[in-house]
Amino acid sequence: MSFFNFPLAPPQASNIAQAYDPVFYALVALSVFFTVIVCAGVILFAIRYKAGTKADRSRPMYENLPLELTWTIIPLLLGLVMFYFGTALFVKIKTPPKNCEQIFVIGKQWMWHIQHSNGVRENNTLHVPVGKPVKLTMISQDVLHAFYIPAFRVQMGVVPGRYTELWFTATQAGEYHLFCNMYCGTQHSEMGGKVVAMDPKDYAEWLSNGGQSVAPMSMEQAGAKIYAKVHCDNCHGAEDTLHAPSLYGIYNKRRIFADGTSLLADDEYLRDSIIRPYDHITAGYGETMPVYQGQLTEEDVLNLVAYIKVLGTPIATTPTSIVNRHSAPTAVSPTNESSALAANAVQANTPDPDATPTRRVGSPAVGAVAAEGRNR
């Protein structure tokens, strides 16, 4: 695939990229112009004045002040013009507007740790809203790094011991490369990830969902969804039916089986009964339940078990608010993007030992986390 893939320009996805590209292409034009002049001139002269050819060599010139001044002043002026545009662009890149959304970035060997202003954290992925200026305040915890988003044409060093800044306004939703572009040791090339530019509405939702695109659910809620999805409720209803016993209040009850043995209905038992139901057939029922081994992920089963435990109680129907849980810092290398994301999702529900318990607004966040790093 990629053998025949010759992209000629990176995506243009920020206001800075829009200002950048004209300057870049102007320089390309200037370079092509002079390259053609020099190459054509050299080749032409080499052919025309090759020894032995009949060419006018009379009155050779060795010094010519006007000519020298011409090719001193014209490149100088062209250079100054390009310097002007380059500098204007540079000043734009270096001057963030006042109303920026502020996001904090910590670089450490070899990951990016990003914290949004409401405390939502993420690693190696930066979510930003489209159409709103974003300012990154960055610091390194160890060596030099550089935060580089080619599609936005922005890059800035991330230095230990001082904050550096970077700003842009994303103009197109999408996913773009994020690189560390200052050599920082063994896994330098893997210190990166992606920038996800989102519609401002999606971004706001993502942010209020604690860094997830859909509102996060409690395990019980997730379990309820699965319960409905795989149609457990077709057989396991509020009352025992012909096909299946009710699961309401089953947790921690002793179950009598067809072979006369019995077990306490603990987590282990519930899991077993979902994935291998025929190991323990409850007395009075047949082998009618489908085997879910391989059909459900362990995560699904965990959620399902959690739901079964509360079946029939008020919790099962009340939505729980768990906004502002933190995604834990994961040291997952992006060897496999999708599995890394999955791992992130799993850990979204586990307590984060590193996490700051409350929302943070304003700059202390970065300093606090940097201080954490020093204490390690």
Place this chain on the structure above:
Amino acid sequence: MSAITNTSDHGHDSALHHQFEDIGQQNDSYIVGMWVFLSTEVMFFGALFFIYTLYRWNYQLDFYIAHEHLDVKLGAINTSVLLFSSFTMVMAVQSAQLKRRLHVIGYLLTTIVCACTFLVIKYFEYSSKIADHLYPGAGFATDAHAAFGAHAFEAGKLAVNMNHAQLFYALYFGMTGLHAVHIIAGILVILALIRLWVIRAKSVTLDYIPTEMVGLYWHFVDLVWIFLFPLFYLMPKPH
């Protein structure tokens, strides 16, 4: 200069290296070479002075408090010792011009004595810093009170940033150490020069240029100290 070199052209042959046309060219080359070498040395120390200036600018108070441990008296004595050695070096060069061999040897020996005195005093200075754990690295100034005295404290709390004080001493040892290396190199070069005078080697007795080259080097080393002394020892209290 040329008057002296031209008086005894015939005797120069053994001192003239094959690549030169005449002794004048050789002498000119030596002197130009020495100056060019010294310009390299200026850049060498220049980088260090630049670093020093930057950090002193950034950490004025810490540097000031750290510097108070340095002994101005010893530094001043060392300065005068080196200045005096420069004087004896000038006299040695003049004696070489006048071809007074024993004078040259005498002045050069005095210069070496001064240089050694300088190093001995430096040794005592270094020892007192080391005794107070003021050498940078782990365990720097573990006992801040002993090292900096009471005025390093403000209301019972340490008023000096130990990292910055350590930076001061890192630069102190680095720069005076490099200077000391130059002094030692100078002593060796002067010893070699004395030997040449003692054995009446034509390369030095016939004209004074080799002696002047050593002199140039020695003055440069002194000059570096002239900058080091006020920078490290004589610091005004920052406001």
Place this chain on the structure above:
Amino acid sequence: MSSTVIPSGELGQQAEESNYLNVKHTIASWLLTGDHKRIALLYLVSTSFFFFLGSIAAGLIRYELTSPAGVVLESETYNKVFSSHGILMVFTFLVVAIPAIFGNFLVPLMIGARDLAFPRLNLASWYMYMTGGTLILAGMIFGGVDTGWTFYTPYSSMYSNGQVTMVIIGIFIAGFSTITTGINFVVTIHKMRAPGMTWFRLPLFIWAMYATSLMMILATPVVAITLLLVVYERTFKLPVFSPELGGDPVLFQHLFWFYSHPAVYIMILPAFAIVSELIANFSRKRIFGYHFVAFSSLAIAGLGFLVWGHHMFVSSQSMYESIVFSLISYLVAVPSAIKIFNWMATMYKGNIRLQSPMIYAIAFLMIFTVGGLTGLFLGAAGTDIHLTATYFVVAHFHYVMVGGTMLAFLGGLHYWWPKITGRMFSDGIAKVNAVIVFVGFNLTFFPQFIVGWLGMPRRYHYYYFAPEFQAYHIMSTLGATVLGLGFILPAFYLTMSLFTGPKAGPNPWGAHGLEWETSSPPPTSNFTETPIVMDEVYDFDPVSDHAKDLKDIEERNRRRSEEGYCGSEDDN
């Protein structure tokens, strides 16, 4: 060749009997020689060795990058390989090669001196170079370094494992070798010119070498002390550049680039030196705008000291600092442009011999133009933001360093080979090789401009997350294979010429300059009598030269029609 009066002495016959190569044959006579020509050869052998090692590292890098997830190396090894490539190429080849080989050989010859001012210092500088080089190699063998050739702190001083200390001390010692070489050149050029060799009769080679020497003398000590401080910090955990202890990591970059940007000109000015000689001599025409070309070298040397900050636009230096550095960077582009236009103007109305050294010079002109112009992208602070530290930068400096310095090096090697060895090589093969190098070079490095513009960072081992870069990397690796061939071939046909090449004679190219007045190879003392220079430099007359050419061609055609054609070496 009537520019010079050689007062007396039957130069030709005497040289037949004794030259600098055959005067003595013992190993000691080489290792303890004071002869600048022998020292130049010692440098030729040793720098070629280090270039060979650096090229192997380059080959490994290119091979590894053909696949987005690497081919054979671990990331740690890859990092050591690219660091080795940079360190060997910069510190043991590019900075040293042209001055120490061609400068050493030619400065005394071109100005009519018997040797450099300080022959023993010259030999000592080779030993320093070898000591430094050996330490660098030892460091790479026993542990390696993974800091890149830039040794940025605090990574190099506090975090990197490996033999950083040993390699830095090696570079420190090798640095003193370039300083002493520079001192030698400055003194020699100032004080040892032959009678009549005024400053403005100096070949442009000498002017550029003089500017180079000034930069070596004034810039190298700064990087020496800076690297020493890295060792100081690393060994004793002293705070100099490490922010944890109050140091400033960006200060290192300032000091490092204060040397390393001039070092870029230390690498390219000698290439200008060679190209000026080639263009003038093979165009059979006095160089156009001699004074402008000469002073542009000095202007580059002067301004070159004031532009180091353009390496640091994203390093957190202040915005205004960046703007000033950007402006001066644009100013320093002008002298280079002046040189290019003057070289072109020299070719105009010339009487151009398209022999192999001239082919290299023409290739240099084209490639260096691209290298210089892409510098404008990086000198403008705004556009540099996106491109800095990407493959665009890699391509840019390889266009200047490989396409510039290396092509000029090859051109110079072919041009002075008959002078150095006394033998001619096959010009036909050499021309073919020049084309191979040109094609291979462009195929290797042009794709890197594009992939850098797409955002591929330099020093990346993996790019599996961005497979769109792969096609360009494969092109680049293909080109590198061709380029490698172009570097290996000369080693063979030049070595062959030592045994089978025809005797060159004093001036096989019909060139101008004192070095062509003496025999090939020159006698140990260069000239039997000190030459007295009467004429201007590059004193060609294209018109009469052309007339003579026509007569030669007529003569040759007549001979051919009589004897039947059977090709000849200088059939141009």
